[in-house]
Amino acid sequence: MTNGTIKAWYLVHKWTSLICTAFLLMLCLTGLPLIFHEEIDKALGESKVLPAMPGVPNHDLDQMLAAAKRLYPGERPLFLSFDDDRPVVNITTGPTARATRKEMHITPMDLRTAKPVGEIDEGGVMGFILRLHVDMFLSLPGELFLGFMGFLFCVATVSGVVLYAPFMRKLDFGTMRWSKSRRVRWLDMHNMLGIVTLAWVMVVGLTGVINTLSDPLVNVWRSDQLAKLTAPYQGLPPVPVARFGSVQAAVDTAKAAAPGTTPQFIAFPGVRFTSEHHFAVWLRGATPATKQIHTPALIDAQTGKLTAMAHMPWYMLALRLSQPLHFGDYGAMPLKILWALLDIGAIVILGSGLYLWIGRRAGSIEARIREVRSGAALAPVAAE
């Protein structure tokens, strides 16, 4: 590698790192408690665990819907969604099909008692940390900004790997010169941790970037695919609410068409995410991977027959699979602990990188390149 090549990569590494480091430190620090958010929520008593009721069967969805309608007379059903880890269906009702968020009522109801239960708390300490991590309270622009920081971080990581080669030419893997100067100590630490965590850091970094594109992509996909699937129904008059068939039957039909799946989200005719004539039942699989793959089944609201079943395009698969790969929540507690250790490694990499830049001695860029080329053996070392 020529001095010119090293200089170019050194500059890329320096500038991409300098721009993103503060934000990445924030992301790694807030990410650490988020790995254990379930356990922390439980410890803080913020999770709404429902009592076990062995032997009590679930009500069917039509009964649940009737119970919700009694709570909000005069409103029509809009959406149903299911909680991940408790027997709860969230029923959204509103005055009209295109009701605004403020006009809607979202009622979580226990499937066994058909009674409303407490909402899962989105506030609290963990809610605050999550918002900071996702968008710094700045909604989509904040999300996209952090996505760009994540992209710079990935470039910094790649350039760091390139610089690792000349640095390590005369050093064995894992060399940690602890008795040399403080700078050499942290250089070795930075390089060792950087190279061993490489794959994990790149996967969590890239999937984090992809996750920031989630909202726009989901909207495009839903409207795009929907338009194609419901083309034959275009121009027919909307189905009035009174003529809606059984939603439980619609779910059963959808599940029968895709064995091994469970419903995640149901849209009633007329609302966003479906047509004027269909229940849209969004199904998902049972493994950590297929749980992320949502297949919408469109069920004719009057006849109860399956009209169409769609499959996710590649970009939606990438998006959905990016979530578990970013959160590390798919391999029980040992995976979470490894995730936390690797995250701490990333914090040390960021911190040591910052230290190496702040603690650089006055001198030309050539001195930096000499340091990289010689594995810090030939850098001017001052007494520390």
Next chain:
Amino acid sequence: MKQVRLKPGHKTALAIFAVPMLLALLSTIGLIVGLLGDGWEDVLAWIGLAAPVAAAFWAWQRRR
């Protein structure tokens, strides 16, 4: 500026990246296999991702 001369006999790229590539491979297999199920797949995920963590601890304890 003084030109830095390195003696011959320094490592090839393959030698430099042999262990890092192995660790990256193990990590990646762990990350992906863990997605495919919740039983033995998780155990493979733990083993795969334990590799880089173990390498870091190994390097740390032999610092000198």
